[in-house]
Amino acid sequence: MSQPFILHGAIRSSAAWRVRIVLHLKGLAFEERFLDLNRGEHQRMEYRKVNPQMLVPALVAPDGTLVTQSMAIMEYLDETAPGPRVLPADAAGRARVRSLSQMVACDIHPINNLRVRNHVLDLMAHDSGAQSAWMDKWLSAGLDALEARLAEDRETGAFCHGKSPTMADACLVPQLNNARATNRELSDWPNILRIAASCEKLAAFAETSPAKLQGRESGR
Amino acid sequence: MSQPFILHGAIRSSAAWRVRIVLHLKGLAFEERFLDLNRGEHQRMEYRKVNPQMLVPALVAPDGTLVTQSMAIMEYLDETAPGPRVLPADAAGRARVRSLSQMVACDIHPINNLRVRNHVLDLMAHDSGAQSAWMDKWLSAGLDALEARLAEDRETGAFCHGKSPTMADACLVPQLNNARATNRELSDWPNILRIAASCEKLAAFAETSPAKLQGRESGR
Numbered sequence: 001m002s003q004p005f006i007l008h009g010a011i012r013s014s015a016a017w018r019v020r021i022v023l024h025l026k027g028l029a030f031e032e033r034f035l036d037l038n039r040g041e042h043q044r045m046e047y048r049k050v051n052p053q054m055l056v057p058a059l060v061a062p063d064g065t066l067v068t069q070s071m072a073i074m075e076y077l078d079e080t081a082p083g084p085r086v087l088p089a090d091a092a093g094r095a096r097v098r099s100l101s102q103m104v105a106c107d108i109h110p111i112n113n114l115r116v117r118n119h120v121l122d123l124m125a126h127d128s129g130a131q132s133a134w135m136d137k138w139l140s141a142g143l144d145a146l147e148a149r150l151a152e153d154r155e156t157g158a159f160c161h162g163k164s165p166t167m168a169d170a171c172l173v174p175q176l177n178n179a180r181a182t183n184r185e186l187s188d189w190p191n192i193l194r195i196a197a198s199c200e201k202l203a204a205f206a207e208t209s210p211a212k213l214q215g216r217e218s219g220r
Numbered sequence: 221m222s223q224p225f226i227l228h229g230a231i232r233s234s235a236a237w238r239v240r241i242v243l244h245l246k247g248l249a250f251e252e253r254f255l256d257l258n259r260g261e262h263q264r265m266e267y268r269k270v271n272p273q274m275l276v277p278a279l280v281a282p283d284g285t286l287v288t289q290s291m292a293i294m295e296y297l298d299e300t301a302p303g304p305r306v307l308p309a310d311a312a313g314r315a316r317v318r319s320l321s322q323m324v325a326c327d328i329h330p331i332n333n334l335r336v337r338n339h340v341l342d343l344m345a346h347d348s349g350a351q352s353a354w355m356d357k358w359l360s361a362g363l364d365a366l367e368a369r370l371a372e373d374r375e376t377g378a379f380c381h382g383k384s385p386t387m388a389d390a391c392l393v394p395q396l397n398n399a400r401a402t403n404r405e406l407s408d409w410p411n412i413l414r415i416a417a418s419c420e421k422l423a424a425f426a427e428t429s430p431a432k433l434q435g436r437e438s439g440r
Contacts, residue, residue: 052372053365065312069326071291072318079311091299092285098292105322106289110330119357123344130343137339145273152272 014174026083108142246303328362
């Protein structure tokens, strides 16, 4: 049996979850090292030796190649590992899937992730209502744009792009999971909910979710 | 002569500049339609018909294919158009270039772009000092991480990756240009400055810069 991939991730990191989904969809053996970001485990010397950037996710391939940044990791897996492709075969399709992925990974997630969220809380004198309003604003703008596009494009199917899951679904489902955690009304996004339901029937999404992995941080 | 690419962009959008650089590097004929984002030209019905997302950049290929999101556009051009490649030939190299690109396009730019910057100004009761501090915080964190990585990786050359410009350089130079506009001391980032100097000797970077294009917004 070949060596597994090693994923340095975190249970509640939606970017790490994207990569878990793609590893699972492709049926690749992997071990995940769960860092507890709230305890600063990603900033300890032990992890710095693995990834000097001290960020998750980071993937170590069986040949020792280190890849960082979730979208670069998913592309790398699609180019080098066996299993179903998470990017379409045609250039226009790949462009669409990358664009949908980036609508989540560039336009929503970075503005609402842990470090920015915490900084907004500091700036707003620990007013948690202001923090929630911040998060809702960017989440809503981003998911509204994604919903409009999924509704309009003829390439939208049971999944973001056609009949099988792609990188775009691996970006969407973890972001929607964060939206659910806010108690916000989600019914403005029927296409997103329909696609998420298709995804959640698959083990690659269900078995890799934070809810399933709770309590597995390292050092516990 | 074949039809040109049409780029819907904006002079001061660093994401649109990334795409201009890649079009120019590849020697592709293109026309740019400059929208004035401050006047809300991207939200008018006329542009909505082109791109229902009302965002720039958006590229229309000679065959009519519309591609949005700057990284998806650069990948699409690299896959479909002639000219020098902006992604390396090997999978590990492509992963590194994508990762460096995303360190700018996901970890810096979205937190400091026009809509977030304006919203921070509103939240902070129009305290422009607080807005500058916000921008400096994320810019510094992002460029510090990028500098460390460029300093450590043996693949770093005259450009971010080896001896010729890639998508990573097309992301870096526009972001550094924004940093210059802040009057911040840049000497903490010697590798970034060295690489930017290599880039700025090339017409693809120099001729496409906001400084060169000033005053060319549509409707003026």
